[in-house]
Amino acid sequence: MKKIIIAGPRGKMGSEAIKLVQSHEDMRLVACIDRKNNGKKLADIAELPNLDVPIYEDALECFSEIDADILIELTIPEQGYKHTKAAMEHGIRPVVGTTGFTEEQIDELSWLASERKIGCIIAPNFAIGAVLMMKFSQMAAQYFPDVDIIEKHHDNKLDAPSGTAVKTAEMIKESREYKKQGHADEKETYPGARGADYDGMRIHSVRLPGLVAHQEVIFGSPGQTLTIKHDSINRASFMEGIKLATDKVMEIQEVIYGLENVL
Ligand SMILES: NC(=O)C1=CN([C@@H]2O[C@H](COP(=O)(O)OP(=O)(O)OC[C@H]3O[C@@H](n4cnc5c(N)ncnc54)[C@H](OP(=O)(O)O)[C@@H]3O)[C@@H](O)[C@H]2O)C=CC1
Numbered sequence: 001m002k003k004i005i006i007a008g009p010r011g012k013m014g015s016e017a018i019k020l021v022q023s024h025e026d027m028r029l030v031a032c033i034d035r036k037n038n039g040k041k042l043a044d045i046a047e048l049p050n051l052d053v054p055i056y057e058d059a060l061e062c063f064s065e066i067d068a069d070i071l072i073e074l075t076i077p078e079q080g081y082k083h084t085k086a087a088m089e090h091g092i093r094p095v096v097g098t099t100g101f102t103e104e105q106i107d108e109l110s111w112l113a114s115e116r117k118i119g120c121i122i123a124p125n126f127a128i129g130a131v132l133m134m135k136f137s138q139m140a141a142q143y144f145p146d147v148d149i150i151e152k153h154h155d156n157k158l159d160a161p162s163g164t165a166v167k168t169a170e171m172i173k174e175s176r177e178y179k180k181q182g183h184a185d186e187k188e189t190y191p192g193a194r195g196a197d198y199d200g201m202r203i204h205s206v207r208l209p210g211l212v213a214h215q216e217v218i219f220g221s222p223g224q225t226l227t228i229k230h231d232s233i234n235r236a237s238f239m240e241g242i243k244l245a246t247d248k249v250m251e252i253q254e255v256i257y258g259l260e261n262v263l
């Protein structure tokens, strides 16, 4: 039985993760980290029935007092990093969905995990389809070095580009010869028009109400284009990946960055 703490329980992902934990007999929710506690039970806050677990505003207090195996971290970048680090320091294995961590932060967490010999999974996208989109894009980039990534999300998203777009670009970089795309003399009439530059490829972030999480990776070469596209139409799409990660994190003693390394 894996004892689980969820950080961000009232969020769009956190509330879905609570249902996931409740629906599996090998997992038990033992506490939540929620910044708007006010002494209320989670059942009162999240309108989730049959829930009676302690809620902590202070993550350190939670990790010191609660006997837990795994932290499922689904908050915001700055807080998420602190929670992840502190969890490992308390012997609790993080499964991190929160995006927006820097390369330096991921390196720091990797160092800590190896030193403490504790597992941690950081997955910018838990949807299996999105992971396949990234892998297919990595394959295609061997043959098509010209590529633009267009990610589209709801307008409550804090980080840009999305964690998925960053991970896609990193994976493409592994199989693509560096190429500075576009015309050598091109100029932006309005700053940002050509998107972010990652290793010469371009990343564009769209933020609109009505969107959930979508990404297109468009490759171009003379006379043809190839588009690899994924859409998450609701947050249930991420839950299978979270379940996989909670199983895997108990077996490892390092940081795994990316669900493609778990599948
Ligand atoms: N890896 C993946 O597959 C996916 C990752 N994500 C990522 O997961 C994270 C959460 O996404 P989502 O659920 O959509 O976001 P929401 O905004 O719906 O939820 C975020 C939660 O974090 C809480 N929070 C905000 N600030 C703090 C803080 N300082 N301390 C503690 N808790 C805090 C919020 O509380 P409050 O209500 O008080 O603001 C809320 O409960 C994001 O980083 C997102 O990019 C999202 C989808 C899939």
Ligand SMILES: O=C(O)C1=N[C@H](C(=O)O)C[C@H](O)C1
Residues within 6 Å of the ligand: 099, 124, 125, 126, 153, 157, 161, 162, 163, 164, 165, 212, 213, 214
């Ligand atoms: O904030 C979101 O919603 C999502 N965030 C992740 C990301 O930044 O890639 C995963 C998914 O795209 C949804």
